Structures are given as C-alpha cells and as structure tokens.
Amino acid sequence: MLPVIRDAIDTDLKAITAIYSDEVIHRTATFELDAPDEAEMARRVDAVRAQDLPWLVAESDGEVAGYAYLAPFRLRPAYRYCVELSAYVAPHAQGHGVGKALMAALIERARERGLRHLIGVIGDSENAASIGLHRSAGFREAGVWRETGWKFDRWINVVLMQLDLMPEGGPPPGDGLRL
Known part of the structure; x- marks a missing residue:
C-alpha cells in the first residue's frame, strides 16, 4: 500500500526524531x-517552515514511515x-516506495514554488539505494567530495546529485527564496 504524504505536524516529531536518530x-x-x-528536531522543522519550504511525512498504517524536506542549499542570495x-525512511519501511513517494511530492512542491534546482547530498558513495532513488527521480550525478567525512572509523565520500526543474534555462520565475 502506498503511503499517505502530508505536511508534518507537531505530533510527528517523536517519530521524525527516532528515524533520524537511527540514521x-x-x-x-x-x-x-x-x-x-x-x-x-523541532527547531530544524521550524527553520525549514520559516523559509516557506515543505517538511513532509509519509504515513503508512497509521504511523510515520519516513520524512523529507527542502532547505536552502546555500545562504547566498544567488542560490x-x-x-x-533530504529524505529519511524508517528501517522497516525501506524498499516499499516511501522514499520515492516523498521525493515525488517534494519535487512537485519545488516546481510549484518556481525553484530551479534540487540538490541531493548523499552521505556515502556506497549508499546505492539512495543514489538509485535519486536517479529514478531524474537526478544526475554532479560530483563527489572525496573522503570528506570521518565516521565509524573510516573516511566517507559525499555524492552530489542534481535535478534541473527548468533545464531550458532562461530567467527564473518569481523571486525564489528569501535569503
């Protein structure tokens, strides 16, 4: 059964915190x-909402199975x-379309806002599931930051992936984010 995607509410914070803590x-x-x-985590949700950006949850069988949000890529006005x-899925819900549903909803919200680029910053170049999920949504690899993170006693790469919502170029619509 496909999850229900909706805006996060305060009562979701416990589940959001548990999912992220596990990661x-x-x-x-x-x-x-x-x-x-x-x-x-409540402070982080509020910071995203203050930018008029979405923080969504995927609900399956009455419980939060994952969450995802959009945040400013960089805080300079040109960006x-x-x-x-960013998207995180509870371990028990991985591989059941939760991440894909969350990503599709965020892409639609970004289009509605007149945004041009979505960036995926994937911790660990060995994270084939996340890289594959981004590819299936139309993202392409934009680069790799090599051995930039030290966790679990090893160096870890970061994979950057990008989705161009307006690949034809031209001037952007609207004013973008308030940075």
Missing part, C-alpha cells in the same frame, strides 16, 4: 555523530532558486 547512530546518510533530541532535498 545518526547506525548509518552514514548523515555525518552527525550525536543524535539530536526532539527539541532540536535562492536552489534547494537541498
């Missing part, structure tokens, strides 16, 4: 070493049409 503690999708608490897409 921090057990995997290399993020280079954080200490899992943030619920208050810190105002470019956002970073």
